[in-house]
Amino acid sequence: MNHRIRVAATVVAFGALLASMTACSSASDDSAPLKFVLSGDATQGGGYQKMADKYFEETGTKVEIVDVPGDDLTTRLRNSAQADDLPNIAAAANVDPLWKDQLLDLTSISKDANVLPTLTVEDPADKKVKALPSSLTSVGMFINKDLWDKAGVSYPTDESQTWTWDEFVAKAKQVQAGAGAQYGLTMDASAHRLRSFLYEFGSQGVVQDGDDFSIDDEGKTALEYFKSMNDDGFMPKSVWTAGDDASATFKSGQVAAYYSGVWQIADFQANITDFAWASVPTPQQPVKATNYGAASWIVGFSGRGKDEATTKFISWLYQPENYTAYCEIAGCLPSVSGLNVSYPKNADAFALYNAEIAASPDVSAVQTTDQLRQGYEGKSLEVEPLKDETIKYLSGEQTIDQTIDAITKATKAALG
Structure with missing residues (x-):
């Protein structure tokens, strides 16, 4: 001192x-x-x-x-x-x-x-x-039902129906054109949501490989796909790169869909009064998956x-x-x-989340439990490299390969 x-x-x-x-x-x-x-x-x-x-x-x-x-x-x-x-x-x-x-x-x-x-x-x-x-928390998809109905575009309504990300994007772009929606999709700026997205492309996410960490080819493809949706005006890029509120963006009534999670249901029930919304199955490419945990x-x-x-x-x-x-x-x-x-309201939405959890691969359940074990062991991620480095990728500060390298190195530094 x-x-x-x-x-x-x-x-x-x-x-x-x-x-x-x-x-x-x-x-x-x-x-x-x-x-x-x-x-x-x-x-x-x-x-x-x-x-x-x-x-x-x-x-x-x-x-x-x-x-x-x-x-x-x-x-x-x-x-x-x-x-x-x-x-x-x-x-x-x-x-x-x-x-x-x-x-x-x-x-x-x-x-x-x-x-x-x-x-x-x-x-x-x-x-x-x-x-x-x-x-139990879980990632899922919401749509602005009024916009989809106005544009006359169909969408799956329960767990027995599916769509790929390619099909979802094509349909949401039809909603943009047919109903005047400003954006096709918004997603919370969260590694939790991004991991779910990677799982749906068949990725295992950021995994430990001996003394190192790695992201598989499917994860690389998913990140490239995510960037393409941000680059072409389909998603409001400012949510991830400038910190805009994805929930508020969806509540504005100008977005066809919102990739978020079950915790939004109570808020939407209380605070969305200008349009009808609905929970729909998350797209798969080709894996049906979510990211769930505590x-x-x-x-x-x-x-x-x-x-x-x-x-x-x-x-x-x-x-x-x-x-x-x-x-x-x-x-x-x-x-x-x-x-x-x-559930007094939106029981079908909760049923859909439960069905998607049941259909998800084992990797969908590991994020929160792995973090808890790491906490017991005296380790913790003070920052979230998957999110932080993806933001740099979206902003054009680094290539996809540089992004993956930065994610794995930062994760190793914290947890290795």
Whole structure:
């Protein structure tokens, strides 16, 4: 430490100590609520808030829902860990190496709840399950039904019907011409969505090959296809290259289709009132695939003075009656088996997502579980090379071969 700031640092450290003591005192206070930090609850029907209200009615134990912006969630939890002020519960994107050693054992809850085997991940160090999938998330396709109907262009409506990406693009261009749509397709600027796209071309994505990482020829073809859709005006290039909001672009009513996922359904139900929308099968070229996994991971933190109360709430949340109610309120797919979820609206859309998950190859399920294992092992991708290097490719900063080389090298640097 620089000697010139030693005194100031001592003051800061003393202040942090006092804050830590205060936090610990608050955490162990029996009257203090359980703090549950998450992101996006308000946009999915307030499912966790309603479950917290129900829990208070049944038990008298208050659960405080702290809903923070998605981009801030990881940083908030890290800062809390450094300040010894972690919440009792979180719905985290991943297990963070900074706080992985402070997790409660949720193995028995996972077994009792019948969490799907593909989403049951043990910590390699002690074989305990310490993170439960909040719900099942999956990539899928939406269309602006009014535009397609206006243009008189047909489209598949259920899992028994299929189309290739070539067929989809040709039809969506007909919608552009026939209904005056500005764009044929928009896609979230997300590696999660891009991996699904690669899988549909028969790729295995970014895979470890000995000490190195690689992308197969099918992945290269998919990336070249993706660039062609961005280059010819079929997609709004600004979504990926300038950070424009793909969801807002679709909601404008000027886009024929939107490649996103099941989490959008609740938002669309509440906020799209100017046109009719529908979920349709994702195109395949030639593989029927999606990218599915945990929407987030429910974790409980130990050492907050409320270990037993925290475990009791998480166990209660995953009881069949309560977890079913949560899925129905939030409009999400269950991450446990044996539930009969009755969706009040758009039940056909949820059925389509379940069918596409069932038809997908094994690779479609590995992204979120691989990341969780890496978190347990103290590894994490601070950035997403697949997304970041593809943006450079779309912007003309590098060739396809340079892009693949950069993706694999950056992934190796982080995880190798």
